[in-house]
Amino acid sequence: MAKNDFCNILGMREGTLNGNYLGLPSVIGRNKREILGFIKDKVLGRSNSLTHKFLPRAWREVLLKNVIQAIPSFAMSVFLLPIEMGKDIEKIMNSFWWGGVGENHKGIRWKSWDRLSVPKRWGVMGFRKIREFNLAMLEKQAWRLIDHSSSLLSRTYKAKYYPNCTFLEAQLGSNPSFVWCSIHEVQPILQRGFAALIHPAGSSWNIPLITSLFNQEDMNLITSIPLSNTRLNDKIIWMEDEKGKYTVRSFYKTLTDDHDFDQAPFWTRLRAKHVNIPGVCQLCNIDEESYFHLFVQCPFARSCWDMFGGVDYVSSNNLLDWLESIFTTKNDNDICGIISTCWKFWEDYRGCYSLEKKPHTGMLKINVDATLDTNNKKMGFGYVIRDSTGHFLYARCLPWPSIFRPNEAEAIGIREALTWIKDSNLDNIQVESGCLLLVNGIIHGHDTFSSFDLIISDIREIASDFDNISFLFAKRSTNRVAHLLAREALPMYGYMDFSMIPFPSIAQVLSLDIS
Template identity: 30%
Template structure:
């Protein structure tokens, strides 16, 4: 019978007895000049001494570690930075010895054991009575029960991340992933902190649904495994010159590429694992059109649409293939960049065209998970409530009929913010008191329940990091406050894009102001095709730069409210999608205006350009405004106190 103790040193860098450290260093004949060196070893040497103390007790026979196999060594402790694992027999005597070692270490070094982050684990053959005795000896080292919200964070941040290295290389057996998911489901629903048991009110598959659709957003390990293997598949496509790619190419697909490769004869387990993600990669990969020479019109994926990347065709005698009318708009909306050179395979589901595990998992989920598990409701409103996470988790359980009650959707959708908070906190407290009555035989007092709910809300809100909120006057003057004073002769140009889905069009708006913030000239442009937001914003930036150059302005600032577009222009070579090509064209235009800079601004500061973009739908092609139109004229009356 063995137990394992996980120990964390509290503030290891800040807490140290300098006399102790000096004595240790002199004992080791170690001389340090300067304060920085002392800080570097302030944790290293005390932990080394703790290791020596444990080894001493093990040599005396008062502690026994865990033997790793028949001929393997005994392990009494493992250390990494300020985290420690101690192994000993599950007896009161050995736990007393370990407790004494830790107490002596604390007194000598000045450091302290963080009991809040320390825990104890027992082997399966240790009975409950002995577990309780040992936990009491260690003074609070036990498995503390987390709230459902805490369990959620622990599962997502730790448990589901642990096998990620293996899942990026090998396909895990379905039986193993099923067993792991059963364990995670039991852990989340577990009502007994000591034995980890409890009724599982919902299947794991239903809990893996997105939070906006009624689930908890947990990951299916099997789908995550495929998505992570897809990362290796993407390397075979994007980095064909690496040694791994050359070996696999020579062995498994010598006469083609990875997307056309087959399992082959006598494949290795590694290749079986990689090829299992091939179909997912195929479904998310398409061609970015350059000169078009390497893409077959009907036989390769190249349309910029989420549903289907292949054009539909109709066979007509004798040997004609006609495009269906439904695909004409899709073809017209797909960007083509002959100047960019060769065609390139990209991942459709990320803005930069490069594969990501997150987007691949979302694609796999949409293709695999049962849509009948989705539950209608105002789930987004529920998760946005300004209440503690444990209360949101409780409300989710209630709304999923795991408590049950569905009147909550009316509360979160049709009542004011203050009422929502009071109702949600009180319901959570009532449920907590109900559990105390059923399991601990407590008798709650209604008035005390109300006070406890109010106290819990006050405590949580006091420690919550709240962002500074603007007053109504500040909101009204958003455009004014977004203005920065400029030197004489320097202009500011704001640009924005608006999208009209019904007309399958998009509008661009841009406005030039002088260094006083006064209107100089504006422009509205209407374009056919309705592309992604980022592509539309980049097209607007490119058009604005060309227009500024035509007008003869040499110094100024160009502002956009699309951060992704601004970031794409600033990060050369990292984006291989259509968005990346547009960003490179914007960089080329910006290089011709060396005294111009591009910066991101909040949307409310870009209101004038947005209004001009929306007005573009009233014109056939484009319109130049020499005077500010009535619908934005009021935004140019800037009080002197607003200028910065």
């Protein structure tokens, strides 16, 4: 009766239950492997059709990633494939990679699919794991049930499976469909605890309530989320993505990004791939290039250590032993100086040192930087303002009693900088930050609800009060003064301002920072 009423309302007739719809079976019985076996057959057929061709290794990679791996994608966005079927598909793809599929193409499979599917950033092929990708595709459907609750599909599932609760609280129920079973499989990943953890009258965390509900580790994680100054309605966001939107890529990465392989030097890995690059140090053109040579053995490095004084570069045979001797025999000030000098060696090697550009005539420029102290759960912000001739005008060191993620820290730094220069009645400002993602977000805006984007919204709102303001990206090597000020702010208990006369620790760097 319900089916007839439903068909009458929509003005359609009830179709037969046999056959496929949009390439997928309309009815799923108990034997999932038999009904979904066509997916494996398609993968096997396409692999066999390409096996007889002589294909270079690079072509095999392209075909495997863009053709063969794409075959089961549509089905995996609806159904949770049986584990054994996923393993069978991976075996077919592994055979194709190593030379062929079938009786006539037997040979050694030099690496398992688990090893080949390690991400490329770890130096492996980065092929797709079927089970993990299947879960990521289904997670997207579950996310849409939550994020698009007014859609027809969401309302249909809610009416049938969870009429009196949300998807996060829904039970599997009796006689569920295979599609609902598949989507419900990923529900535990989305389940989170919710409470009124923010003071309703302001934009601050309800610390007493958080302390009573969570342990110390969870409390630190919660309070490390920055809050916007703007009052907005609550919205569920995906924390694994910078924009707060669920993506299959971000979820798949969380499932597979757990490898910790030893990495050879970058130039060694390039030569292993037959890239023709010089094998000698680019600073001295004498000895073979290595990390130990760059920081310790190179004549250029040794001359610097002689000027630094008290650095032993003779008794150690490798970089780790040398670093261990430095950290065990030197005081904190010497260690900071040695590490900073090593960083300059690296900059000189990479050729990334550059001078800071002056702002346009009539404009003021403020450089912003943030420094994080993870041990003491604190942050420091540094600001320096100069005129169009490069002369120092103002500086501020601002400590912050909590710690956030680096991008969020940079965003809060700019928000506080704009508040400062607005209160100082300054205009015609050029703001420079070392966070490219933040600068692009401020310029173009994001229609998302992550904590990072909410702070960007605060920045854009404050920036609208200025007549002439612009935001630019600055490399770390051209943002050194602000970085030094941010470090100086860490041990402070309140902000410290300087005008016309610079902070002593930045005077020398400031004189070299303008071209």
